[in-house]
Amino acid sequence: MEKFTTIQTTAVPLNMEDVDTDQIIPARFLKATTREGFGDNLFRDWRYNSDNSLKEDFVLNNPTYSGKVLVVGKNFGCGSSREHAAWAIHDYGFKVVVSSFFADIFKNNALNNGLLPVVVSPAFSQKLFSEIEKNPATEIKVDLENQTIEITSTQEKENFDINPYKKTCMINGYDDIDFLLSLKDKVEAFENKSH
């Protein structure tokens, strides 16, 4: 996993609630056997018409907005456990997703793939949307070490929570599997005790 460093970029606003994983990556794209290329199909049916022409009114197709931060409404990522949703968002180019509320499995999948889910208060979420709408060149700074998210132009800032273990993994690019593999003896001891 890539190390997560502080980022400061413009942001893309997707001001919708309850965005489910079927929208993030429709099931027909889950047939891949590798991890690459999912970015092409991110929000596929919201980005493209059935004849593959672009849907002009969808935010990802609007050149006014760009950046490595995706700001979304509450309950983002509800639905399926498909990790492909996190892969699609990360592969597209986003490093951070900001919301007032994430669905559980999606949040975990994001953390496991170097995609930082930042939970902000509903008020700060509203602030982000209105600032970005007012000025699409608004820059957002996300500092994982200090657990802060800031609107650089106004210097409005908020702290966000993150599981300390996951934070260490993201900052250092650590892999859960390496850690678990190092516990082999403990696992065998557990099995012998319970069987």
Added chain:
Amino acid sequence: MATTLFEKVWNAHVVQSIENGPQVVYIDKHFIHEVTTPQAFAGLDKRGIKVLRPKQTIATADHNVPTKNQLLPIKEALSRKQVDTLIENCKNHNIELYGLGHPFQGIVHVIGPELGITQPGLTIVCGDSHTSTHGAFGAIAFGIGTSEVEQVLATQCILQTKPKKMRINVDGVLGKGVTAKDIILYIISKISTSGGTGFFVEYAGSAIRSLSMEARMTICNMSIEMGARGGIIAPDEITFEYLRGRKFSPQNFEEAKEKWKLLKTDDDAVFDMEYNFDASDIEPMITYGTNPSMGLKISEKIPTNDDAGLEKALDYMGFEKGQSLIGKEIDYVFLGSCTNSRMEDFRQFCLFVKDKQKAANVTVWIVPGSKQIELQAIAEGLDIILKDAGMELREPGCSACLGMNEDKIPAGNYCVSTSNRNFEGRQGQGARTLLASPLMAAAAAITGRITDVRELF
């Protein structure tokens, strides 16, 4: 200290705790299928390691498989490749695969319980969010992403943070025509798609106790739709009798049963959140929107509140605020999915459609949850009942629940479906899904319209 059923099972499986971090939880059974495993196995191959416990890994092909002519090569190239990749991975890692052509093949959450693999007190995971189904047996069962699948394949453990505790009590007697599917749709409509997030839910109460194992599975199956990590129901005599004599049930059954009896929440245990529902308030349900919480009692009308989410959903579905759904013409009916594709669902559906005729304007897809169920349905003559009604019994797989195989609902078409999600485009691009019970699906298949099944009894 008083503990809940969930805590008893969880605590018994913790190998190690990480300070300020998740716990290392041992996994007893790992179910796998073709969609969420290719990258996980590739990860293992890259590390040069083998699956640690192949005998605790149970594999099937279900999401991509056709539901007709299953023994012919899969037509769609990507689907075929994914299924072939699973076959190869299982061979390389010595995992027994219940694939196409195997008598145990079927939807992963149907075959586990019917084979007696799912048992009380176990920890069970799978790269599929409806893994919560297995909680009906008093097991801790939840869905995981592909990276976590890799964790379990490599180490038989997973890193997880312990969720909070919720109990949902449903007490009282269910009305005629009201089924487990209606109970869970009702609950989700009250709690919302995020109301359970961060929690593991225990279902309790006299109405839950009165349910069969298959009905309990329907309830636990949709726990994820309220955002919960999983759902669990304490095992009892109904559970034990279901498990007696199954293929992989414990050899020393009576001894196992004595241990299982201890698996229940202590009387004075405290939950972080608790809900109480009255069974008599539940009616046959149907969804009108684009997430499972957008459901109503068949006698109710679509809400009228000022809400952007509601408006977007109604626009997609072609419905209007304040409308009743009764009488709306539909195009497809789908009886299937890990939510409702078991023998009781089939018997209920067939009892209703017996000696009746399918409406001319409806295409009906009947997909059994497993090969064993397909054969049992034939043994009971259900295929003849269906044929006489103008319907056809197909072969097992996830099918139209998410349309990864050929069974896709065309754009704009309405489908009354016994599956678990009505998200935009779920059953096919532009498809309009209405979630309902097998009974409501049967009524719609006969009348060709959304119908209150109780009117036709």
